[in-house]
Each structure stands twice: as structure tokens, then as C-alpha cells.
Amino acid sequence: MNKLEKVELMDKILNEFEDLRNSQLSVLKKISKIEADNINLGVSLLEKKLPEMWQNVDANLNLVSALEEEFQEYRDKYYTDNNIAALEAARE
Numbered sequence: 001m002n003k004l005e006k007v008e009l010m011d012k013i014l015n016e017f018e019d020l021r022n023s024q025l026s027v028l029k030k031i032s033k034i035e036a037d038n039i040n041l042g043v044s045l046l047e048k049k050l051p052e053m054w055q056n057v058d059a060n061l062n063l064v065s066a067l068e069e070e071f072q073e074y075r076d077k078y079y080t081d082n083n084i085a086a087l088e089a090a091r092e
Helices: 003-041 044-081 082-092
Strands: none
Touching: 003 044, 003 082, 044 082
């Protein structure tokens, strides 16, 4: 795999991280919606378990976001260290 292909794969992974982060945000919104709907129902099972579920998903979202940021920094350093801009310009 050449350097340009590696950067393209890194960019693909970054897009997948963004999708994963957005999915986690969507799950948090759904849990919050269920919690709001349960205000009218008052089911104690949901009152007990949903906050724990929300905390677990939120913790995972924080991990995903942190790893995405670190990987972006890794990708940017690789891009700069390997002068990928020049390789891209030469390819075009």
C-alpha cells in the first residue's frame, strides 16, 4: 500500500468514526425520548435502568470522540511528515 492509499484509508476511517459518533448521539437522543415518555408512564424499571444505559452510551461516545480526535492528529502528522500534498499534486 503506498502513502496516498494509506491517507485515503485513514480518511475513510475518519468518516467511519464520524458515523459512529453520530450513531451514538442518536442513541442518546432515543434514550432521552424514552425517559421523557416514561414520565407519563412512571415505570420504575425504566426509571432505574435508563440512566445507567444513558451513562454507558455517553461514556462510549466520549471514547469514540477522543479516539477520533487522536486519529485525526495521527493522520495529519502522517500527511505532513510524508509530504502527501506534493504526492497528490503530482498525481493530478
